[in-house]
Amino acid sequence: DAMVIQNPRYQVTQFGKPVTLSCSQTLNHNVMYWYQQKSSQAPKLLFHYYDKDFNNEADTPDNFQSRRPNTSFCFLDIRSPGLGDAAMYLCATKTWVESEKLFFGSGTQLSVL
Amino acid sequence: TQLLEQSPQFLSIQEGENLTVYCNSSSVFSSLQWYRQEPGEGPVLLVTVVTGGEVKKLKRLTFQFGDARKDSSLHITAAQPGDTGLYLCAGASNFGNEKLTFGTGTRLTIIP
Numbered sequence: 531d532a533m534v535i536q537n538p539r540y541q542v543t544q545f546g547k548p549v550t551l552s553c554s555q556t557l558n559h560n561v562m563y564w565y566q567q568k569s570s571q572a573p574k575l576l577f578h579y580y581d582k583d584f585n586n587e588a589d590t591p592d593n594f595q596s597r598r599p600n601t602s603f604c605f606l607d608i609r610s611p612g613l614g615d616a617a618m619y620l621c622a623t624k625t626w627v628e629s630e631k632l633f634f635g636s637g638t639q640l641s642v643l
Numbered sequence: 644t645q646l647l648e649q650s651p652q653f654l655s656i657q658e659g660e661n662l663t664v665y666c667n668s669s670s671v672f673s674s675l676q677w678y679r680q681e682p683g684e685g686p687v688l689l690v691t692v693v694t695g696g697e698v699k700k701l702k703r704l705t706f707q708f709g710d711a712r713k714d715s716s717l718h719i720t721a722a723q724p725g726d727t728g729l730y731l732c733a734g735a736s737n738f739g740n741e742k743l744t745f746g747t748g749t750r751l752t753i754i755p
Contacts (some may be wrong), residue, residue, distance in 0.1 A: 534685075538754070544658065551721050570750055571747070571748060572745040572746055573686070573731070575742060578742070620685050620686075631676070631691065632686075632688065632733075634685030635685050636683070636684050637683070637684065637685050638684050639683070
């Protein structure tokens with residue numbers, strides 16, 4: 531059974547049209563992450579939540595926002611997508627108490643036309 | 644900024660051959676992980692190494708953490724087509740630290 535679920539798997543949007551990607555988890559983990567991964571590159575951390583505490587990476591553009599209304603759900607909002615924002619967006623979770631293991635979702639592949 | 648460099652970036656070998664992938668940094672990590680990622684999927688954890696010099700085996704895969712905890716290697720014996728994927732190392736600077744630093748990745752292709 532999937533434990534970190536991302537919807538949709540594929541998302542197409544238009545240049546400048548806001549888009550929201552969603553992530554849900556059944557693991558009750560404290561920490562949730564959003565990563566951006568471009569083709570054959572390493573995942574790049576955009577931001578993460580420890581419970582409701584939001585932590586933004588210094589080089590994450592303002593165009594990217596996030597919401598975590600409760601433990602189970604986290605959203606990535608891209609306010610004005612550009613062509614350079616086309617990528618795989620990965621959600622991951624981790625429990626603070628236990629090991630370093632991250633549980634990843636299957637990702638959302640975003641295309642910008 | 645902590646950086647993890649992986650080499651080689653791309654590797655294509657015949658089924659049955661052996662290979663080694665390297666993950667190097669100038670920074671010390673409290674633990675290091677290896678992930679494998681298949682196209683269209685998220686990365687899946689293979690192993691975590693914690694102690695300097697530690698060696699862990701997972702079937703045909705052997706993982707080693709450097710004595711100084713700055714580098715790691717992944718050795719695959721008798722590679723199979725199912726080993727094809729993107730291999731990522733990731734380091735944590737402190738236990739329980741929320742952030743992992745991912746390596747640059749090695750794209751491995753095993754040719755039947």
